[in-house]
Amino acid sequence: MDTSYLVRRQQQTGAGSHRNSQGSSLSALFSTLIPIFIISSIVLIIFLVLQKKLHRVYRPRTYLGSLHKDEQSPQQSSGALGWTKELRQLADEFVLGHSSIDNYLWLRFFKMLTIMCFAGCCITWVILFPVNATGGAGQSGLDVLSFSNTNPGARYFAHAITAWLFLGFVMFLITRETMYYVQLRQAYFLSPFMTSRISSKTVLFVDVPESYRNEAYLRHIFPDVRTVWLVNDPEDLEDLVEERDNAATKLEQGEVKMIQSHLKAEAKAGKSDPAESRSSHGSIIHVDDKHRPSHKLKPLIGKKVDTVNWSRSELHRLIPQVAKDQSNYLAGQTKSSSACFIQFSSVRAAQVAFQQVGHQHPFHMTPKEVNMTPDDVIWKNIGKPWWLVGLMNWAATGFVYFLCIFWTIPVAFVGLLTNVNYLTREVPFLSFLDAIPSQIMGIITGLLPVILLAVLMALVPIICGLLAKMFEPTQAAVQMKTQSWYFPFQVIQVFLITTFSSGAASVGAQIAQDPTQAPTLLAQNLPKASNFYIAYFILFGLMTAALQLLNVMPLLFVLVLGKFIDKTPRKMYNRYTQLGGLGWGSLYPKFTNLGVIALSYSCIAPLILGFATVGFGLLYLAYRYNIFFTLGTQVSTGGRSYMRALQQLTVGIYLSEICLIGLFAIGTSSASICVGPLILMIIFLLGTIMWHYQMHSALHKLSVTLPADLLAEEYQDLHAEGHTEKGRHTNGSTHVNGSTHVSGAMPDSYQIPQPQSASTPEKPTGIMGRIKTFFAPTKFSSAAALSKFTLSPHLAEPVRPYTQQERRDAYVHPAAMAECPTIWLARDKFGLSRQEIEHSRREVGEGLEITDEGAWFDEKNKVQWDEGNVRGMPIWEERVVY
Template sequence: MESFVPSTSHPLIPRATPSQTGSHRQQGSSLSALLSTLVPVIVVASIAFLIFLLFQKRFDRVYGPRTYLTVLDQEERSPKQSAGFLGWTKEFTGVADEFVLGHSSLDNYLFLRLFKILVVVCFVGCIITWPVLFPVNATGGGGQSGLDILSFANVQNSTRYYAHCLVAWVFLGFVMFVISRESLFFAYLRQAYFLSPFITSQISAKTVLFVDVPKDYRNEDHLRRSFQDVRHVWLVNDPEDLQDLVEERDQAADKLEGAEVKMITQYVKSRNKKGDRGVPEEDRHQNGHAPGIYIDPNDRPTHRLKPLIGKKVDTIQWSREELQRLIPEVAQKQSEQRQKKGKMTSAAFIEFTTVRAAQAAFQQVAHQTPFLLTPKEIGMKPDMVLWKNLGKSWWQVKLFSALCTAFITFLCVFWTIPVAFIGVLTNVNYLTNQLPWLGFIDNIPKSILGVITGLLPTILLSVLMTLVPIICALLAKQFEPTLSAVQLKTQSWYFAFQVIQVFLVTTFSSGAASVVTQIVQNPISAPQLLAKNLPNASNFYISYFVLFGLMTAALQLLSVVPLLMTVILGRILDKTPRKMYNRYVSLAGIGWGSFYPKYTNLGVIALAYSCIAPLVLGFATVGFGLLYLAFRYNVLFTLGTQVDTKGRAYARALQQLTIGIYLAEVCLIGLFAIGSSGSGSSVGPLILMIIFAVGTVIWHWQLRSAMSKHVTSLPSDLLAEEYRGSDDEEKSYPNGRSHNNPKKVDSGSSSGDDYQVPRSADPPTPPGGFIGTLKSFLLPSRFASAAVISKHILSPHLANSVRPYTQQEREDAYLHPALTAETPIIWLARDNYGLSKQEVHACQREVGKGMEVSDEDAWIDEKGKVQWNERELRKAPIYEEEVRY
């Protein structure tokens, strides 16, 4: 479920006289819409969950790949799922979230933590708001009915606004504390995580990307003179036409592999149909004279060089000739550019001897001229780099960024039209009061009308919103240097879009639609009418949080797309051993730029309605709880990490939650202001709320100022005693100072008593029990410091360094992929007739040096289908050990 409709409202408008057109509809349609939406969602969610339980053990690749894939290190695998529902439940609940931190990624762990924090905030919000606001609202005398009597709209006497104001002070103050506490916890967590031996022993931890390098600095000697403790320098080449040649070579190899496998498969099928157990005599020749298996030219795969009108050629022969030409040409150009004979771009990667030196270089001003020799990122892995953007100058990046931001702003405005229409659709029955030609709506059965006003808008907006994060990511890829930066930019844009379009526009349009008759009859009363009816727009969220949580949880567990790819599409599309292997070993990841904004916006909605419709908080607690359980299962058993933001997406989401605080304050200030126009008794709450809003701005500014550096940098006091696990790093310090650190963890240590962040004294053990948990929550500086997290929370797996790099791996780490890309191995499937062996020799003979062909660990079965050895992944010809840069 990609998106949601956040503001389908079913407000109850003031009673109309019997003579009004459509007055029988003015009871509202909340009940019919709720039931019509609830029933199908519960049915679909229940079916999805039952299918999950049935398929969970049958399709291990879909529902538990992390438990057995041998391409993952043993330390990275999730616990093996026990058979049966009870066994699975025990395994699922018995694993702590910290397992994800040590065996998956920091991003995955923090994504789960966001849901836990939202559950805590909403649950505590219920405890704070319900005992006070429910009685105040229910006895407010505003003439509302149903669930609306529990909202602000039912309060007639403005003196009661003091209750809403004081509750807002307490609850929103608690939310501000939680955001501050979590920001501090995140800072401590990333310090402990990124100073663990597992991370600091990686090349990326000590590598900084510099952009806009001046021309006279584009040589290794000059850069070494500009920085201290430099270990390696990679100047980024402009591959010019080399990139195109590499792509042509790889495409030709892919065509050759596909054509060879297709030909072998068809030959085996034809022989099996005839019942032949061996190769017939008429097939034991090739080209009329050489011994071997002869394939009729009509049975050989062909393709056109241009679609429809191009010349038809033999695919195998054409691909061999292309590879014979391209392989030596690519190798020659790679050799030339590796010797720095090619054109250099204005970017460079510099590896330093220590993390401390890298952090110092990342934080310093490197050049006397602004915007030149700018440290752009630290800790990025080579496969996260967008190489085509590294050569863009600072003014090009700023121009692209400004234009793309302007386009997203325009998109927000443009999208208002269809989204507002959907918002009006949720209350279309109210329009019959003023537009008689819509009177046929009154004759529609309530169950069908409930679907039109409840379920249909959800589907329409979901489809409409699917394109938005895709557009945002495509735009960000035009100027951002890394994939992580793309995700963060997408997160910022998409969140703004979510708040404006998915929340505010549809909420106000829906609220306006519900009172359109009264506004037309008395335009002066529009502010008061909207103020009274907008709180009622929370009716949709009261059901939506549970419905969205239930539906999303069920679909996340069911993993519809992976299931379809495994059961149906994968078997149709994957015809070669390579495609089967790649699909089997690849773990899906979460797109942080599109996922975080959706759920952060749900938190914003809960906070915005917390004091004017507190019932929303209870349903939000249930909804976030369901989402947490679903994503927890996926993170533990099915998901990998495709893009690493180093937890910055979580930090940004925390800051974005403050929008919910501001919206709640603005809404209350507006409601108090409208109330004060008719009675002076609401002036007091209005002034108090304005004071609190000013305090919120000051708090937010101070928090951002204090935490800005901690999101991207590591503190010097911890770096001063940086862990060093390799001889090379120790040699960089005179007199072996690293040996003087009594808290240094041995690189082979996996003891839970050791920790990686040195401190002068042992950190305290986090207290247990409810009181202990409360103390840890309230005092993060003492019980959640970097040292405490490092010793008591981080996995022992993180106390081990990565394996030593080979010299070649070090030299190739941050070279442009076009310079290091090797010719793909052609992986064929073996057959019983010997055709695959014949093709292996033919390819090697005709293509020549540089081509490797194999038919090991894949075969054609009796039915003529390609099979491969899933149990021994490391034996596959195309298997390569992952290098942890």
């Protein structure tokens, strides 16, 4: 490659050229690293101070009594509140039994990325740093270590061989992790805790023909059916329930606000004795109209009404109307919908029904989901016809692609900022930027684009999620669809557009003067875009990890926002007892894209792998802490989001190969020996395609279904199955692998069922044992081995037996079962809350539950509630693990 043209242009710009060539690398690196390091250090110090004081923000899982047993930490189960040695020594596998498989695989994803990038450093740095540093292309700063500093010639063989080694290792790693996921999924979903749940045996069918909407007929075409839930159209019932609940919320908020206003007025008047408040009105406490809350029925133009009186009248009207419509729905007096839920007698029967074709015509009687809980279902979508769902899917996908094009303009501008100092040499009206100090210019080209890009990308996953909720049947499906949309958006906008605009910006003027030099100049300058992603990894590694530890939003709610927003006992209770979760559809694409970037630049600018290793490692530690102590699981995909992320990571392999092929092809015009590396990379690309196809063919079905050989020996817990409720005597026994165990006394080490010919190897120990486990996952990480060494004992216990009502109502439309929320007030010393309770009961009538137990106004007239008795609060409901 002839670089004399570029060198002459640098020499003509004199001293300024030195600043420009190096300013975009070292100056931008340090200008990004130093402020982020300082800010991250301050954030970390704040976290270390606050985490010892604010237990609700930084350790809720260690003591929160509202958590289900499978969500507890060892500190909670043992009653310890300190930072115990036991907890410090916990392995990630603990998350499987006490959180979710999604949270466990999220941690494993960062471990895999860290290992991938560290191995890349070991391979690429040893070979490519000396090759690039002595390449003779005249680059400076960080660019001296990149491909752009290597003249075309025999040195390109080093890049090709390195690509074979490193990318081959990545392909092995992805294959290994895919196999591990398949085997972990088998062990997890065949554990007693999962197989004893109703959801594991329930299949959602959509587009059910009208002639099939009959329980007797469904039992006829499917064997081993236990329960059938035919979904009817709730018609206006959902709207009525929503109106009733909104009225209940307004009544609760209005009552609390009125009582608080009255207390403040009485305190201002100097009245502290309840008798003083009643003296002028007999036994009735009078509240001035100015202290009674009001609202408008419609924003701005609506009629203004008294909130308490209006809410009571609405509840008086709606409660009996909702009860009547619910009775009609349960009696089957509404129009049937084209969806049904069928619970089978075993997981095996459910899997058979899920995998088979349910109807002779396509798009009819489609098994849509299995293992979904009732809370996961989006009820308004499951009855939509297939053609409408398909049309909405195509329209939403097209809109997302439109966003990819639309977002190109602002993202390209961000890319230009990363190399704005290169443009000052050729564009006269930008020459004033040369007067900016190098430190400030480093921030403009390093830190500012990173922040702008992060802000710009924040809105996109929200849009994707809203679109997916219009037609997907479950919340998990929404997350998966969002992940499938948001990842290509990330690759196109955050990576490809930014890379191309950044590389083209640095040589835009030269290309305009001599278009024939475009391939050579772009090949030499595209690697410089890696400087932007080095800053990107610094931001994500240091800043994001620090902010994850600080737990910003819960901290703000505890210290500031909660005092202004949480005014009722219910809001305070919900804030205290509910744990936040992670949105897989928006999180995985961002970090998968970082993995793609690291892979794409691994053989072009290998320095990026070092920053990626540190960045992914810090993110792993931050998320590990939060998953152990602060995070729950709001939506579970059963690990499918991890599997998709692994497949999406292969995009980085393809992009790396294509980039090298393009660079080698450009180099052939200067040195014919470059044909050798070019042929090697073409061969490797073809091999990658074959590998990807073969892996997908072999493992895809196993990633969504369970194998018959393991299902044949499915764990059965007759007591949890509820056979005793039907009069069958099990003598208190359960069956595991054909053996009989006393109910409640689980085997010491539960092991997943396996074919008779299979045998579980002993758990490898030591360094050699870990190496064997890593390189032989099918033997040492099989489903049987994982259930023996990884899952036990956390998932070896079945869920508690379901009651008859819980079984009957499991997949009934929630609008048909929803009761009016309990109105929870706070007790005051004047007795106004008791008076309001009596008035509400009298004016609303039957069906209203209202109380002031467990909450009170303190001496400062602020709402308080009994945090030490979470389960004793009026709105406490035991969570049924379906």
